[in-house]
Amino acid sequence: MTPVSSDMLALQRLYHWEKTAPDRVVLTQPMGQGMTRDYTWQQLAEQARRMAGYLKSRGWEPGSRIAILSKNCAWWLMSDLAIWMAGHVSVPLYPTLAADTIHHILTHSEAKACFIGKLDGWDAMKPGVPAGLPCISYPLSPPESRSSCEDWDAICQRHEPLQGQVIRDAQELATLIYTSGTTGQPKGVMQSFGSFAWALNAGIQRLTMSADDRMLSYLPLAHVVERVLVEHGWLRTGMHVYFAESLETFTADLQRARPTIFFSVPRLWVKFQQGVHHKMPPAKLQRLLSIPILGGIVRRKVLKAMGLDQCRIAAGGAAPMPLALLEWYAKLGLPINEGYGLTENLAVSHLTIPGINQRGTVGPPYQGVEARIAPETGEIQMHSAALMMGYYKDPAQSSAAFTEDGWLRTGDKGHIDAQGNLHITGRVKDLFKTSKGKYVAPAPIEDKLVMHEAIEACVVTGANMGQPLGIVMLNADAVKRSQETASRQALQESLARHLQRINATLDPHEQLKCLVIVTAAWTVDNDIITPTFKVKRNRIEDIYSAYYERWEDSGEQVIWHAD
Incomplete structure (x- = not known):
């Protein structure tokens, strides 16, 4: 595998933008009641450095785990950067978890502290936080959480920014990503700084991204796709990231961001389609789309109403996309690239090639990714430089996840066609x-x-x-x-x-x-x-x-x- 250049690692990308584009606005955070707050590279880097200084002052041994329990927001990204600058490992938690799962992850990871951010239903989650665990609240965290937490702004005011450029080696553990767990307890997938950098290298060869792009961050940052595409895509390219405020404001959030790159899971792509059909019956929409000139006007109006009129790359994944759904969006003028991957390979395995009709498949592997089908079971197996270091504190499961020659067992069934495109037909165990x-x-x-x-x-x-x-x-x-x-x-x-x-x-x-x-x-x-x-x-x-x-x-x- 091609080694990763050190200047492509996450923290080095922050230092690059901090130096070369300090005044560029790259984060837009909704603050409620239609108000937003912008952050430049310099502003967010300073807050991350101040928080890193605080974390460093606690005296925890290098590589300690620090958790983030929050909906997506600017402070989520700044927390991750601060954790890394302080020499530690981040542990993101989904903001919808039950108390028992929260407790399992915080205790299993031996988290030293937890950032508490934007959350619904904090009262039900709070029992999952171990007694005595230091917590830090964001400006938008639930008011009832603040009495037991230190305040982000207060910490930043009293701590000087951490100076210089802390360098984390490519082989160092960056994060534990706990799988969402369709069965059993979630497992902590260990991923390194080098794995993230390699995944971005492979990704942007298939999906071009630049500083001119805009993304709306709304799927949980605790999920591997949002983590790679949004957080690390942002650090790599310097693009502008907007955050969604709530489910109720999602349409307005999309309209504000006008994303040029947009990723969603199949269930939400279906809901978007149903929303269009609720306003215009399917038969009428198809009839209008088939009329020359008028069809183009209708396409633009529908996409503008969805907030996706400027979207140049649309993608789906996390579960199979129905073929009829892909065809519907293609007729609407928004072809969706379908991707495939797992937390264990940073979701960088396969993706359809933009501009080529590969619907019904997840396309060929990314450059540097190898894929094969196990002859006995039909299981998809793959190998790349983005493979996990293993499951945290679980050597038996780690060993079972790989074949004897080091290929990842995906647990998915499929076949590879003559063009090298992968077809997924289900789960081996389903x-x-x-x-x-x-x-x-x-x-x-x-x-x-x-x-x-x-x-x-x-x-x-x-x-x-x-x-x-x-x-x-x-x-x-x-x-x-x-x-x-x-x-x-x-x-x-x-x-x-x-x-x-x-x-x-x-x-x-x-x-x-x-x-x-x-x-x-x-x-x-x-x-x-x-x-x-x-x-x-x-x-x-x-x-x-x-x-x-x-x-x-x-x-x-x-x-x-x-x-």
């Missing part, structure tokens, strides 16, 4: 066998199922049953409509037709026996989805498996489940 002895891969069926305008999320299940079945969660608009008898009946009939269309495309052993409709939302709070909107299949089994036999025997095509 395959289930029906009572007829036939194996079913749920992911491709779910890609078709979720394309109904009323469905927000779905799961195909049915191990040891005669036929698989689909469980679908309605979106908020469909739930509201279902409360009126006539609308409920129309929705049921529409879903029945949707089921028939899907079954017509499937092999007999894959065809769904029925669709089960649930109206109670699957959320992070009730532990059914991860913070990146992946459904936890084990939780679905825990909650609904007792009903499977009854549903199968009902003879109904569409069943309403009383949540």
Whole structure:
């Protein structure tokens, strides 16, 4: 693997911008009530240096772990830089975690301190913070958290900036990224400064980024994609990063940022599409788009309303993107590049090439990435310089994650076509066998199922049953409509037709026996989805498996489940 130049490491990039572009505004932070605060490289570097001086003064041994529990904000990035400058290791936590998970991560990582930032529901999270753990509050942290925390601004006022250029070696541990965990307890993925730098080198050869770009940071910075693309992409290129304020202001946040690069997960791309269809019926939109000249005007208006009219690179990942969804956005004039990767390889494995129609695949590997398919299991295995150092304090799991010759076991199934593009067909462990002895891969069926305008999320299940079945969660608009008898009946009939269309495309052993409709939302709070909107299949089994036999025997095509 090509060695990484030391001037490409994260802290060295900060020093570069601090020296060459001190007055450039590169962070825009919403402060509430429509107000924003801008930060230049010089301003944010000074705050990071002052906080680093404080962390250094605590006398913790080099390489101590320091946690960040916050929604995305300017102080999140400054905290990470301060932790690194002080010689320590950052441990980001998702801002939606339950108290038990927070406690597990803080104790497992042996965190010396925790930054407490923008959060909803702090009262429920607070019991997860070990008693006596030093905490530092951001200017936008919950008011009730400040009595037990030291204040960011007060610390910065009383500590002088750390001087000089602290250099962290490429081989040094930079962070522990705890996986969101679709099964079991999250594991701490160890990644080095060199891994991040290499990942950026590979990434910008496929997706060009520069100081002229703008991004909106809204997916959790604790997630590997946001960490690499936003934080390290920002440090590498000097681009302007805007932060989202809240779910309620998301449209306005997008309009303010007008991002030129935009990444989202499939569930949110679906919600954006449903929002467009709510304002303009699909048939009418498709008819207008097919008309010369007028179609171009409609495309521009729709994209402008979404805040994506200046987006030159759109990307999706974290879960498979339904082909029909990719085709819909392409017709809208916003082709989405689909990427593939894991926390264990800094999400830099595969990505479709901009300008080339590779829909239905995740494209070829990035330069410097090798991929292969295990002949016995069909598992995708890969190798690169962005591979993790291992799982923190878990040598057995670390060893199991790699083959004997050092390739990462992804746990995903797939195949590589003649053009070198990778097709992902599901998870190795998600395959289930029906009572007829036939194996079913749920992911491709779910890609078709979720394309109904009323469905927000779905799961195909049915191990040891005669036929698989689909469980679908309605979106908020469909739930509201279902409360009126006539609308409920129309929705049921529409879903029945949707089921028939899907079954017509499937092999007999894959065809769904029925669709089960649930109206109670699957959320992070009730532990059914991860913070990146992946459904936890084990939780679905825990909650609904007792009903499977009854549903199968009902003879109904569409069943309403009383949540």
